[in-house]
Amino acid sequence: MNKTICFHFNVHQPLRLKTYRFFNMGKDHNYLDMSANRAVVQRVAADCYLPMNNLLLEMIEQYQGAFKVSFSISGLAVEQLKHYAPEALESFKQLAATGCVEFVAGSYCHSLSSLVEGKEFEQEVKAEVAMIKKEFGQTPTTFANTELIYSDAIGDRVAAMGFKAMVTEGAKHVLGWKSADYIYANALNQKLRIALRNYKLSDDISLNFGGGAINADLFMEWLGATNGEVVNHVMGYDTFGERQKASTGIFDFMKALVGKVVAAEGMEFATVGEAAAAHQPIGVLHCPHPMSWADEERDITAWLGNELQNEAFSKLYDMQSNVNKLGSDDFNYVWNFMKASDNFYYMATKWFSDGDAQHYVNPYDSSYAAFINYMNVLSDCQIEVEKALEEKKAAKKKTTKTA
Amino acid sequence: MRVLMFGWEFPPHIAGGLGTACYGLTRSLGKLGVDVNFVVPRAYGDEDQRFVRVVNASDVNATYTSAPVDTAEQELWRRVKFYEIDSNMVPYVTPEDFEKERKAFEESGCNAIHSQIGGDVWKERYTFSGKYGANLMEEVARYATVAAQVARDLEGQFDVIHAHDWLTYYAGMAAKRVSGKPLVVHIHATEYDRSGESVNPEVHAIEKAGMSAADMVMAVSHLTRNIVINRYGIDPSKVVTVHNAVRFAEGQEIEVERGVKDxxxxxxxxxxxxxxxxxxxxxxxxxxxxxxxxxxxxxxxxxxxxxxxxxxxxxxxxxxxxxxxxxxxxxxxxxxxxxxxxxxxxxxxxxxxxxxxxxxxxxxxxxxxxxxxxxxxxxxxxxxxxxxxxxxxxxxxxxxxxxxxxxxxxxxxxxxxAMKWDKAAGEVLDVYEKACAMAK
Missing domain, CATH: 3.40.50.2000 (Glycogen Phosphorylase B;)
Known part of the structure; x- marks a missing residue:
């Protein structure tokens, strides 16, 4: 049987908060740094989304079905593309129309809702599925959670929503001696197939490529040396043109690599969903504690690892029922961008300030500054939500009285 | 009564409460007919090689009050003369911080802890770092040398020397030695207030030397007076409490729309x-x-x-x-x-x-x-x-x-x-008189 090669790209753009001080509270309810958001989205669209999409389109046409990729794209990213870079959204739609690109579902807000009880996670996934259907004309059957966060219980919830497969990290501490290059089954619901990221080869492209030592021939050797049935390359889409600038030759590398894989004996491309369907699970994967693709630890401490993050997270989800009760578009909009995992990532204190690769996207000077700003916005939002709820109640009373 | 006063800072260039206190005090002393020669450290650029410059007090004052200075006010400030000494002494900085800052500034051209002391103060004083002492203690000593020169130049023009806080104690002591006039030191804060129990022994030593050399010691509260007596072993009979007052800068009331109901x-x-x-x-x-x-x-x-x-x-x-x-x-x-x-x-x-x-x-x-x-x-x-x-x-x-x-x-x-500097200034004047009487 052929070795299946998958490329799965993750597209996400958070909405950056502006500097929101105590003095703004109660008066100013525009929380976003609109110009920063526009600037970032337009830059990434120009440097990454457009050129890489074009390259993918070209190759799909050239190899006539022999080259396939898959995407997960957050609702927040799509909303922003619509506003700031509609041409980039258009090119994603073109990709979707080729029939060689699978759109994989995730959480709409790139949130951590899968770690919370209740229906928030399910609602977000529903919104994401609806968005993919509307924008890209596909009904996703594969799921890739925010930052590939996964546990047995999360997998079970995903399976209950009707997904057939889920992508997560091939984390060493979960796999032990087992190989990431096979398909596994969820421990609670064995109908759900688990595709695992080959982090070594994925990181060689997304993190290590810029060093200049990696070329298509060498990478083919590495691919050939893998023993399993499937090799999943999962990475942030901003790898192409952002993390690895065009000047590193990343685009040429991808072009060459795809050509070689298509030509190679015993290798074929598939989308992650196709690969998970084509290969039988060789075992059950046990993962009682949430894992992710982040850091050396591959756990969730990048987002929920210190008291600042825990406090912000619990205060945020305390608002959940009130926001749901309101059912207002305005508040849902704020609620959505506040949930984005990025907000919590900025508050992490686990890294030292040595210009870590993780920090290149952080708009704050320190975790503390991130926390203060986020809590100011959240507090104002809290007040506004409570006010709106009271008004709603009062209005209801009035109508029942007059009736 | 004529005073030679050594301070750290004076409005508008202030980083903390001492400058405002000096402002209120000298103003009220002026009202009581006291002439003040106020010496402050302040670094300038290469354009001026003189150590000391005399500044028109109303110029200094004009930038502080936003309202136009009226003639009565101008009259008042005519009694105060300023001497600025080129120095990069910075208030509210420990010797350790000074060292750190100096290095940081030399390397990067900007300061690291500006948020705590007010950024421009440091930058202003440190632009031409090469000219001045490499550490704070050297700078304090250098300031004292210049102070002695000032005291010599002003000989016969003052009756008492008044030094505010430890940075200026050596200066006050030097002036006393040169002129033979009585010294009053004014304690706004002690090293125990600034550093808790982990006091800097050098700073402590300077404080103790200043208090011991002084004819009279003024403390801003009984609390501070007790510290002076108990921690520095100063004779209680020469330590007096003169409570600060407060003078509010003229300025319109700010109308603020409250955002939160809480x-x-x-x-x-x-x-x-x-x-x-x-x-x-x-x-x-x-x-x-x-x-x-x-x-x-x-x-x-x-x-x-x-x-x-x-x-x-x-x-x-x-x-x-x-x-x-x-x-x-x-x-x-x-x-x-x-x-x-x-x-x-x-x-x-x-x-x-x-x-x-x-x-x-x-x-x-x-x-x-x-x-x-x-x-x-x-x-x-x-x-x-x-x-x-x-x-x-x-x-x-x-x-x-x-x-x-x-x-x-x-x-x-x-x-x-009801808290007026006039009252405090009256008490300070009493202390001056006592110090003069003792010196005789």
Whole structure:
């Protein structure tokens, strides 16, 4: 049987908060740094989304079905593309129309809702599925959670929503001696197939490529040396043109690599969903504690690892029922961008300030500054939500009285 | 009476309370007919190689008051003459910080801890670093050398020497040696207030030398007077308490539209151990257990800030406890205008001007018993800094019972309006006279 090669790209753009001080509270309810958001989205669209999409389109046409990729794209990213870079959204739609690109579902807000009880996670996934259907004309059957966060219980919830497969990290501490290059089954619901990221080869492209030592021939050797049935390359889409600038030759590398894989004996491309369907699970994967693709630890401490993050997270989800009760578009909009995992990532204190690769996207000077700003916005939002709820109640009373 | 006074700073170039205090004091001394020769360190660029320059006092003053200076005011300032000595001495900086800053500045051209001392002060003084002493102690010694020269030049033009805080003690002592005139040192803060128990021995030694050499020692509170007597072993008979007063810069009242409906309890100051920020946080958590319609604000920055933020998060009150960072100018006024309660839980505070500013803005105030200002205020709630239950009680009372808040706001305003530098200046003049009499 052929070795299946998958490329799965993750597209996400958070909405950056502006500097929101105590003095703004109660008066100013525009929380976003609109110009920063526009600037970032337009830059990434120009440097990454457009050129890489074009390259993918070209190759799909050239190899006539022999080259396939898959995407997960957050609702927040799509909303922003619509506003700031509609041409980039258009090119994603073109990709979707080729029939060689699978759109994989995730959480709409790139949130951590899968770690919370209740229906928030399910609602977000529903919104994401609806968005993919509307924008890209596909009904996703594969799921890739925010930052590939996964546990047995999360997998079970995903399976209950009707997904057939889920992508997560091939984390060493979960796999032990087992190989990431096979398909596994969820421990609670064995109908759900688990595709695992080959982090070594994925990181060689997304993190290590810029060093200049990696070329298509060498990478083919590495691919050939893998023993399993499937090799999943999962990475942030901003790898192409952002993390690895065009000047590193990343685009040429991808072009060459795809050509070689298509030509190679015993290798074929598939989308992650196709690969998970084509290969039988060789075992059950046990993962009682949430894992992710982040850091050396591959756990969730990048987002929920210190008291600042825990406090912000619990205060945020305390608002959940009130926001749901309101059912207002305005508040849902704020609620959505506040949930984005990025907000919590900025508050992490686990890294030292040595210009870590993780920090290149952080708009704050320190975790503390991130926390203060986020809590100011959240507090104002809290007040506004409570006010709106009271008004709603009062209005209801009035109508029942007059009736 | 004619005075040769050594200070650190004078408005508008101030980083803290000492400059404002000097301003209020010299102004009122002027009213009493005292001539003041005020010497301040201030670094200039290469364009001026002279050590000392005399500055027209009304020029200095004009930039401080925004209102046009009237003739009576000008008349007043004619009695004050300024001598600026090229020096990069910076107030509120420990010798260790000085060293760190100097290096940082030389390397990067900008300062690292500017948020704590006010950025421009440092930059202004350090632009031409090569000319001056490499460390703070050298600079203090150099300042003393120049001070001796000033004293020689002004021979016969002053009757008494007045030195404010340790940076200027060597200068005061040098001037005394040259002129034979009596020396009065003025203690606004001691090393124990600044550094707790981990005092810098060099600074301590200078303080002790200055106090011992002085004919009279003035302390800003009984609290500080006790420290001078007990910790520095100074003869009680020559140590006098002269409480500070407060003079509010002319300026229009700030109208602020309040954003939040909740009551606002404010802490404003450096977030350092001496200011007791952690006690405030614990008290806040206690208050929030009882009532929800209150918010807490910590305005300022300092080395304990991150610790305090973590504690707030841990207590789960971060949606009700806000941090503004370092505030300046109008933002400070705005903060006062938005506050319902002001709290100063200082572990050790020689005097403490900020509660007076709060009271001036009609804000009921809670202060620690360990602050000098507690000795002169009746209409402020006083608690031990460590007594978080009492603190929580006081906060709860002021935000819940309007009558209580009203009394403290109204009477507090009257009280603070009655605190005049004229009275303090009269006491200072008494001290000068005593010192002169003793020297004879």
């Amino acid at each position: 009551k606002v309890v404010t802490f404003l100051g450096r977030i350092t151990y001496q200011k007791g920020p952690d006690y405030f946080v614990e008290a806040a958590a206690k208050v929030l257990k009882r009532t929800k319609n209150v918010r807490f604000v910590m305005a300022g920055s300092g080395d304990m800030m991150n610790h305090v933020i973590r504690r707030v998060a841990k207590l789960g009150i971060a949606d009700k406890f806000h941090f503004t960072g370092f505030l300046r100018g109008d933002d400070v006024k705005k903060m006062f205008a938005m506050s319902d309660v002001y709290i100063m839980p200082s572990v050790s505070e020689p005097f403490g001007i900020s509660p007076l500013e709060a009271m001036k803005s009609n804000v009921p105030t809670i202060i620690s018993k360990q602050s000098g200002v507690a000795e002169v205020l009746d209409y402020a709630i006083k608690v031990d800094y460590w007594d978080i239950d009492a603190m929580a009680d006081a906060i709860y009372g002021l935000v819940t019972y309007p009558a209580l808040a009203h009394i403290f706001a109204e009477k507090g305003l009257q009280e603070v309006n």
